[in-house]
Amino acid sequence: MKSKVIIIGGGPTGLMAAYLLSLKKFDVTLYDRKPTFGRKFLLAGRGGLNITHSECREKF
């Protein structure tokens, strides 16, 4: 039987944790107080994530 895991918070951290645990055969349920997951990260993406702005492709 799969062990159950509950994760509170569906930002990038919670989503990654849920993904990795699901690969390990845990039964994961993800909750967020907002209507959809990853809202802050999507907001960040709208302004242009700066993680790749200043790096050439090879260096990144």
Ligand SMILES: Cc1cc2nc3c(=O)[nH]c(=O)nc-3n(C[C@H](O)[C@H](O)[C@H](O)COP(=O)(O)OP(=O)(O)OC[C@H]3O[C@@H](n4cnc5c(N)ncnc54)[C@H](O)[C@@H]3O)c2cc1C
């Ligand atoms: C305008 C802006 C620009 C950004 N630009 C960049 C960038 O260029 N590059 C970069 O790497 N990062 C950027 N970031 C930061 C990036 O968005 C965060 O580092 C990332 O979202 C953090 O992920 P997290 O999962 O730790 O937290 P969060 O994304 O904050 O997720 C936490 C989640 O938990 C939920 N939650 C909190 N409390 C509760 C509760 N009690 N019950 C249920 N749910 C709850 C929240 O609703 C949220 O969905 C930017 C952020 C903003 C706002």
